[in-house]
Structures are given as structure tokens and as C-alpha cells.
Amino acid sequence: MAGLELLSDQGFRIDGRRSHELRKIQCRLGVFKQADGSAYIEQGNTKVLAAVYGPHEVKGSRAKMLQDKVLVNCQYSMATFSTGERKRRPRGDRKSTEMTMHLKQTFDAAIITNLYPRSQIDIYVEVLQSDGGNYCASVNAATLALIDAGIPLKDYVCACSAGFVNDTPIVDISYLEESGGGPELIVTILPKSEQIVFLEQNSRLHEDNLSKVLDVASKGCKDIYAILDRAVRDHVSKVSNVANTTE
Amino acid sequence: MADVNYSEAEKTFILHGIQDKFPCREDGRGCEDYRHMEIETGVVSNTSGSARLRLANTDILVGVKAELGVPSPEKPDSGCIEFFVDCSANATPEFEGRGGEELATEISTVLSRCYDNSGCLDLKSLCIIPKQQCWILYIDVLLLECGGNLFDAASIGVKAALYNTRIPNVTVNQEDDEMEIELSDDPYDVNRLDISSSPCIVTLSKIGHYHVVDASQKEEACCLARLMMGVTAKGTISALKKEGWGSLNPESIFDMMETGKKIGQVLNTSLLNVLEEEEKSGNKRKTVGFLK
Numbered sequence: 001m002a003g004l005e006l007l008s009d010q011g012f013r014i015d016g017r018r019s020h021e022l023r024k025i026q027c028r029l030g031v032f033k034q035a036d037g038s039a040y041i042e043q044g045n046t047k048v049l050a051a052v053y054g055p056h057e058v059k060g061s062r063a064k065m066l067q068d069k070v071l072v073n074c075q076y077s078m079a080t081f082s083t084g085e086r087k088r089r090p091r092g093d094r095k096s097t098e099m100t101m102h103l104k105q106t107f108d109a110a111i112i113t114n115l116y117p118r119s120q121i122d123i124y125v126e127v128l129q130s131d132g133g134n135y136c137a138s139v140n141a142a143t144l145a146l147i148d149a150g151i152p153l154k155d156y157v158c159a160c161s162a163g164f165v166n167d168t169p170i171v172d173i174s175y176l177e178e179s180g181g182g183p184e185l186i187v188t189i190l191p192k193s194e195q196i197v198f199l200e201q202n203s204r205l206h207e208d209n210l211s212k213v214l215d216v217a218s219k220g221c222k223d224i225y226a227i228l229d230r231a232v233r234d235h236v237s238k239v240s241n242v243a244n245t246t247e
Numbered sequence: 248m249a250d251v252n253y254s255e256a257e258k259t260f261i262l263h264g265i266q267d268k269f270p271c272r273e274d275g276r277g278c279e280d281y282r283h284m285e286i287e288t289g290v291v292s293n294t295s296g297s298a299r300l301r302l303a304n305t306d307i308l309v310g311v312k313a314e315l316g317v318p319s320p321e322k323p324d325s326g327c328i329e330f331f332v333d334c335s336a337n338a339t340p341e342f343e344g345r346g347g348e349e350l351a352t353e354i355s356t357v358l359s360r361c362y363d364n365s366g367c368l369d370l371k372s373l374c375i376i377p378k379q380q381c382w383i384l385y386i387d388v389l390l391l392e393c394g395g396n397l398f399d400a401a402s403i404g405v406k407a408a409l410y411n412t413r414i415p416n417v418t419v420n421q422e423d424d425e426m427e428i429e430l431s432d433d434p435y436d437v438n439r440l441d442i443s444s445s446p447c448i449v450t451l452s453k454i455g456h457y458h459v460v461d462a463s464q465k466e467e468a469c470c471l472a473r474l475m476m477g478v479t480a481k482g483t484i485s486a487l488k489k490e491g492w493g494s495l496n497p498e499s500i501f502d503m504m505e506t507g508k509k510i511g512q513v514l515n516t517s518l519l520n521v522l523e524e525e526e527k528s529g530n531k532r533k534t535v536g537f538l539k
Contacts, residue, residue, distance in 0.1 A: 028538050032392045033304055035337065040537040045292065049391065049537065051337040059340065075336050075343055080387040081294045081310030090333045090389075122343070124336040126391070128308065129291050 006165045006180055014176055015044070022160075022172045022220055025227050027141070029148045029235040037149025041141040044174060045131035050141035052149040054121035064120075069113035071120040074103040076138060078127040099135060102198060106139055106188050109197040110157040111146070121151060132175035133161050139188055139198075140224060147232055155190035156228055157197065160220030162187070162213050164205055169216040185210075187217040191225035194218065258469045262455045273465060279510055281461045286403070286521060288411035290536045295384075296412025299536065300404040303463065304394025306338075307401055309386065309408035313415075315428070316383040318374060326373020326381040328362060330355040332388045332401065339393060347390070354388065354401050360486040361402065361446045361477030367485055368409070368445055372438070375417055376426050382414055395464040398475055402448035403518060409445060410522050413437035446477035446485045447518065449511045451503040453495060458503050460510055474503045478511025480519070 004014065011018055023044030032038040037052035058065040065071065076099040077091035090096075107123060123145070125138045139159035146153060163173040164183045178184060183205035188198035196218075205213065264271050265278065276282070282303040291297040294310040301307075319327060332355040334347025341347070362368055373382040386408065388401050416431040416438060431437075452462040452470040462470055471493025477485040484504065489495060495503075525532065 026538055031537050032306065032337065034339070034392055034394075038337070042536075042538070047291075047536070049337060053340050073343075077333075077335065079291075079308070079310065079389050080331060080333065080385070081291060081297070081312050081389075084293055086312045086314065086385050086387075090335075122336070122340050124340075124343070126335050126337050126389070128389075129293060131293075 004176070004180070006163075006177055006182070007168060007170065011168075013170060015174060019168050019170045020216065020219070022223055023174065025140075025224065027144060027228065027231045029144050029231065030239075035145075035149075037145045037147070037151070039141050039144030039148055041137055041144065043133055043137045043140070043172070045129060046133055046137045047127070047129040048134070048137040048141040049126045049128060050138065050145040051124045051126075052122065052142070052145040052151065053124075054149075055116040055119040055151070056122075058118065058120045065118055068117055070111065070116035072104055072108050072111060072113070072123065073120055074100050074107065074123045074125070074142075076100045076103055076125045076127075078130060078134075082127050082130045099138070102135060102200075103138060103142065106157060106159075106198045107142065107146070110143075110153050110155065110190065112152045112154060115152055130175070132173055132178045135159060135186055136161050136172070136188075140228060144228060144231065148235075155192045156225050157188060158191055158221040158224045158228065159186065159188040159198070160217050160224055161185065162217035162220065164209060164213050167209075169209075169213045171216050171220040183213070185213050185217055187214065187221060189218055189221045191222050253465060253468050257465070261466060261469050265457050265459060266455050272459065272463075274463065276461075278457060278459045279506065281514070282463070284403070286407055286518075286525075287534065287536070288407055288522065288525060290534055295414060296408045296410070298404050298407035298411055300400055300407065302394070302396060302400045302403075302461070304392055305397060305400045306390075306392035306394075307397075307404040308389040308391060309401075309404040310389070311408045311412045312385045312387070313382050313412065314385065315375075315380060318378065318381040322370070323378040324374050325370040326383060328359075328368065328370065328384040328386060330358045330362075330386050330388070330405075332358070332390065334390045337391050350397075351390075354390075354398060357398060357448065357475060357477075357486065357488060358386075358388070358402060358405060360488075361448060362485075364485045366444055366483075367477075367479065369441055372440075373414070375428060376419060379426065380428060384409075384412070393464065395467050396450060396461045398448045398450050399461060402446065402477070403514070406442055406445050406447055406518060407522060409440050409442050410519075412440050414440070443519070444479050444481065446479045447511055447514050448475055449478050449507040449514065450475045451507055453491075453493065453499070453503075458499070458506065460506070474500065474507070476504065476507045476511070478508055478515070480512060480515035482508045482512045484508065 472491035
């Protein structure tokens with residue numbers, strides 16, 4: 001990208017991070033009362049809300065019902081004011097339909113689906129502000145919401161993106177770095193077993209560099225896992241403290 | 248709205264509570280009391296103005312985006328405002344897909360009717376070059392949780408977001424026959440909107456023989472009919488709409504209008520007070536958004 005140096009000679013990125021540093025992550029569980037589980041996450045300037053309903057009986061057409069496992073239903077939408085230029089529709093465009101499919105695929109792999117046959121779990125993700133890494137923030141928020149709803153998961157699901165600039169892999173890329181046209185790798189892993197549940201690469205990247213970028217992205221996922229785990233433990237201890245004092 | 252069915256006994260309980268001599272609603276409020284309200288402005292940084300309102304369980308996020316556009320032929324010398332409401336599936340699974348569209352259109356039409364009045368918002372100040380360029384304010388309301396009284400909450404959120412809106416200053420240079428617009432580089436060189444006469448919606452729900460404000464979701468289930476009105480700080484009514492399957496007496500409509508006016512005035516002034524107080528704390532204030 002002309003005029004913009006994504007990685008300076010001193011090793012700093014546009015927003016002042018080093019190549020291996022994530023953006024600041026802040027999150028909260030139990031944002032809403034009506035949903036069975038809900039969570040909010042901020043990754044830098046990307047802000048995402050997720051809500052989980054279920055498991056409940058299959059709504060709508062019964063043809064969708066699965067006899068041997070739970071039906072995971074996702075919806076990804078972006079607030080019309082979330083992007084720099086106003087969006088016309090919050091959902092239903094090609095990009096968000098694709099994102100919905102990706103989320104469904106990811107959580108089908110992570111939820112222990114055989115526990116709830118003939119039922120449905122809804123995962124609704126709403127992007128309030130987008131600044132790159134929307135998919136990653138959505139996955140991380142949805143994981144927290146699923147944990148808040150008490151739905152059995154194989155493991156946390158953590159997603160992280162990585163790019164490749166000046167022969168250096170950079171982790172958790174922002175919108176500016178995404179739109180630079182360089183390669184982008186999105187990885188979702190189950191951190192304990194290090195299994196990859198979702199992998200996507202945009203643009204061109206030399207095969208020799210793939211493992212380097214993949215390593216950086218998985219390292220980012222594990223860092224995110226540590227943050228999410230701490231948030232969950234904080235939340236649970238807070239909730240149990242309240243329960244103890246009211247007893 | 249949300250998929251709750253209340254039994255006859257439960258409905259009667261609510262009805263009797265309101266009919267009693269000392270009106271007492273299920274949550275202990277009087278007939279003219281609002282529930283606890285929390286408001287914060289400037290929560291979405293890539294908008295021109297934004298606000299988040301939480302009214303008990305109702306959660307609303309409003310974003311205002313100012314974009315350059317062409318004024319409408321009917322009003323060539325003023326800007327435009329456009330309302331868009333999105334009912335997020337986060338609020339209830341019923342809103343998934345296109346499920347929330349009906350409610351969303353209903354809210355956005357009531358809002359636009361409330362603001363469709365030259366006294367409510369000075370749209371002329373949004374005009375840059377008559378017939379050619381003006382600011383279009385896209386006011387997007389995102390409904391995140393339904394806890395009753397969505398219309399009032401949406402309008403309060405909209406007013407707060409408009410208060411928070413900052414529109415970049417533009418200068419028009421005329422070169423020969425061509426007009427050139429120059430946006431100011433300074434992010435602090437902005438114009439604010441005057442919202443002192445913008446309306447807030449007050450909904451009065453008729454339950455039994457009485458009417459209450461700020462009906463909760465349960466009360467909305469027992470409500471026969473409701474009257475919505477856009478009330479400004481001066482007590483003028485900018486829009487009026489009756490809704491619901493029940494019918495209303497002409498007398499009770501006037502009764503409700505009187506109550507609505509009174510409450511709307513208090514609501515408007517206290518909202519403005521809260522917004523001004525928040526503004527005074529200036530840059531020291533940390534936005535909490537959904538993190539609290």
C-alpha cells in the first residue's frame with residue numbers, strides 16, 4: 001500500500017504494536033438477562049455482542065431437525081453504523097451469509113452436539129463496531145456466550161488472524177492492515193488439543209512462509225485463550241460470591 | 248414481542264394492582280413513574296454521534312452517521328434525516344432473519360413522524376448548497392434487548408445520540424461557476440445540533456380503566472390500547488398515534504394527552520440535564536459501553 005508503512009524499520013505497526021502483539025481485549029459475560037447466555041468483547045476497536053438461546057425445541061420447519069445431534073443455528077449481523085461507510089443492510093448480504101456459515105461450521109465442531117438430539121441452539125452475533133478481525137471477535141464472543149449459557153463444549157474456541165508484511169508475520173491484524181492487500185490467515189483452534197477447526201487464507205502467500213504465519217496465529221489464539229479463561233473465571237467467582245452473600 | 252404467554256390470573260393480578268386506590272404496579276411503581284434508566288453517549292467511535300440507553304431490560308444502541316448527499320426536490324434548502332431501526336436477533340430469536348422487520352418499520356415510522364416537523368430539528372442548518380449538497384443524517388437504531396416500552400426508549404436514545412452528534416464544518420469556495428466544498432481538517436472544528444426542541448415519545452398504556460407510562464413487558468401483555476405521542480420540552484405534541492386492539496373514549500384520549508404532556512416535559516428536561524452533566528465531565532470520562 002503506497003504511503004503507508006505497515007511495519008516500520010524499528011518493528012512497529014501503524015497502531016504502535018509490535019508484530020507479535022494482540023490488540024487490547026476486554027470482555028464481559030452475562031450482558032443481557034433475557035438470553036440464556038450473552039457476552040461482549042472488544043478487540044481494539046472491534047466490538048461484538050453475542051447471545052445464545054437454547055438448547056430448545058427446533059423452531060420453524062421441523063425438517064431441519066437432526067435425529068442424532070443438536071442443530072446449531074447462527075446469525076451474523078453488522079450494525080448499519082458499524083463500518084466507516086454506512087451499511088445499507090445489517091444482514092442478508094453475501095459477506096454476512098458467508099460469515100454465518102463459517103460460524104455454524106466452527107461451532108458445530110466445538111459444541112458436544114450429540115448431547116442434545118432433536119434440539120436447537122441459536123447463536124446470534126452482532127457487530128457493533130468493526131475494525132478488522134470481525135470473524136475472530138465474533139468467534140471469541142460466541143465462545144464466551146456459550147460458556148455463559150452453560151453449553152458443553154469440547155474446549156474454548158479461539159480465533160485469531162495473522163498477516164505477513166516485510167517477511168515478518170504480524171498477529172491480530174486491524175482493518176487498515178487487512179485492506180493493505182497483503183495475505184491474511186484466519187485460524188480458529190481448540191487451544192488445549194491444538195486442533196484447527198477453521199482455517200482460511202486470503203490473498204497470496206508463499207508456501208514456505210505458511211507455517212511461520214500459522215504458528216504466529218496459533219500463538220495468538222492461545223494468548224486469547226488465556227484472556228478468555230481469566231474472564232470466565234473472574235465472572236464465575238463474582239457470580240458465586242453474590243450467591244454466597246445472598247444465602 | 249418476546250415469546251411469553253401470561254396466564255389469566257397473572258394478568259388479573261397486574262390489572263388489580265393498577266385499579267387499586269393507591270395504584271401500585273407489580274414492580275412498586277406509581278402510574279406515572281419510569282423505570283431506572285442509564286444513558287451513555289459516544290459509545291461507537293466511528294459514528295458522528297451515538298448513544299446507548301438501557302431502560303430496565305430494554306437495551307437500545309443508536310448511531311448517527313452524517314453523509315453528504317443531494318437534498319430532496321421538495322425541500323431543496325434543507326438537509327434530511329433518515330431513520331432505520333434494526334431489531335437484532337440478540338433480543339429474541341423471533342427477530343431472526345426478517346422476523347423483526349414489522350416491528351422495526353413500526354418504530355421507524357413513528358420516529359420519523361415525530362421529527363417530521365420544522366420545529367423539532369433545524370434541518371435548514373444541514374444544507375450546504377441549496378439544491379445541490381446537504382448533510383443527510385442516518386439515524387440507525389439497534390434494538391438489543393426488549394423489556395417493554397421500546398418506542399419511548401428508542402426516542403430517548405435518538406435524542407441523546409443527536410445531542411452527541413458532531414458534524415464537520417464545511418466551507419464552500421466558488422470558483423468560476425463551480426462550487427467546491429472543503430471539509431475542515433480539524434476534528435474539533437465541528438457543528439452541533441440544537442436538540443432543545445426535539446421530541447421524546449411518551450407511550451401511555453391503557454390497562455383497565457387507568458393509564459400508565461413506561462409499561463413493562465408484562466404490562467404490555469395486559470394493555471388494551473396505547474397512545475403514543477411525541478412531546479417536546481415545551482409540552483407541544485408533534486405526533487400522536489393510537490395503537491392496540493382496544494378502543495379508547497374521546498375523553499380518555501384527552502386525559503392521556505394531558506398526562507403525556509406533563510410527563511414528556513419532565514422527561515425532556517431531565518434527559519437534557521443528564522446529557523449536559525455527562526458532557527461537563529468531558530474527556531476524563533471513560534466510556535464503559537457494555538463492559539459494566
